[in-house]
Amino acid sequence: MKADLIYELLGKFESACYDYNGIECWSARELQIILGYAQWRNFENAIDKAKITCESSGNAVSDHFADVSKTIPMPKGAEKMINDYALTRYACYLIAQNGDSAKNEIAFAQTYFAVQTRKQEIIEQRLLDIARVTAREKLSKSEKKLSGIIYERGVDDKGFAFIRSQGDKALFGGFTTQDMKRKLQVPDTKPLADFLPTLTIKAKDFATELTSHNVVEKDLKGQNQISNEHIDNNKAVRKMLQERGVQPEKLPALDDVKKVQRKLESEDKKISKTTAKLNTKKKKD
Template identity: 40%
Template sequence: MSKLMEKDGQSIFESIKKINEYGAEYWSARDLAKVLDYKDFRNFETAIEKAKKSCETSDHNVSDHFVEATKMVQLGSNSEREVKDYHLSRYACYLLIQNADPSKSMVALGQTYFAVQTRKQELQEEFELMDEEKKRLAIRNELKEHNKKLVDAANSAGVKSNMEYAIFQNHGYQGLYGGLNAKDIHERKQLKKSQKILDHMGSTELAANLFRATQTEEKLKRDKVKGKHNANKTHFEVGKKVRDTIEELGGTMPEDLPVLEDIKKVEKKHKKLTRNT
């Protein structure tokens, strides 16, 4: 197959790509059938059904990739008629072309195009996941260090025992999490007692807690706060300020952010990758 034909084929498949109201790409099954030289859409639907089964076998949600829709088509009398259509994801197109008639020249071209493009998308998603994991590791480690400084600052303010520090920490959480203490957050996020809240946070939630910790530490020292009651109050107020800022910016409240894989497992995975590179 010539490079020119491959380039032209890519242009054809890109030219029929559409973007929905949410900014997501999709392909019309009707448009794709036409490009692949299917004269009768009913024959193409046979390939669609096979592709759906492949999607299901691959443990993907079929309705996420094959969305039933309608399309207006022009009739010979200049009138229009509504016909059945599907909005296809890139992955759906890949599966569909794998199940299409291989004797059609554009099917072979489409197989190459969507295989390459689907793999590119997978790699991009993998890189994005790696970036998120690296952010989590960096912020979690930074938070560990700042929590040590927060302990010292709270101790200087009058928070002495482990029980008093637990109460102090809860005040910070209650400010940031809309009144939820550590136990409440565990229950809200369905974590086990043995699981640490901070170890299952994403980078966004960790960053909010890092800001809470650093600003509380600074305020305790700057304002020379004395007495455990005043220290608790300061921690709550700083947590509340961080929450208010998130709300003003239209962000997701920390208690509503997803629970992620244990950071210890992520750390082990990255150490293994480092050793192998």
């Protein structure tokens, strides 16, 4: 997500925040618009799901969702009262978690409401961390899919490991998996992909998906045919990266993605504990 979009969304969420009986809250009606829900009933469905999650997590719904009303202008100077909710940061987070994270507004909201600080650089880093964890999970699924396909075509576990290593060698310009581990100082017991940046993880994933597709499409069988296909696909992906000025083997290693994932999960668990609850404050006269 680009910095200017993050800045724009940050402004929208900050502007929508207001004080409700001494508690930092957001209007559900305003949040609906910011998150890109065209119809209120669809957004109410997301709210209902969030309430269920809230309750199942051991939190009282009334602590985070307050039924309120809102006045909207009508033609000829008239006004109309409509239903609304005052939502705590935790309530907003749960609503965002029930949305489509492929949408920028939803992905941003999931991070915005998860962190206690509103500093842009912290939000940016968390979005980058989430993107990397997501990419790594996707690569694992793609490799599992490929292994299932090639096992049916005469390749065993040892053969699959060989095919993957040949793919790495093609992607990293002659550096084998072990070479890259030494180069990036990755522990022998850890997968190389756990320490790669998001771009390289996605490159490996794309090449793996191409191999899965072409093995079936070309009806390839045996270790040699499939290995050659995987090498060609990784070379093609490498060429594409090089044309954009990227040398995969020269990109620096990052923190273990499993460690990053644990940090994100830990932050998520703290949200309900650090959010002020609606019924802990007495309403002002």
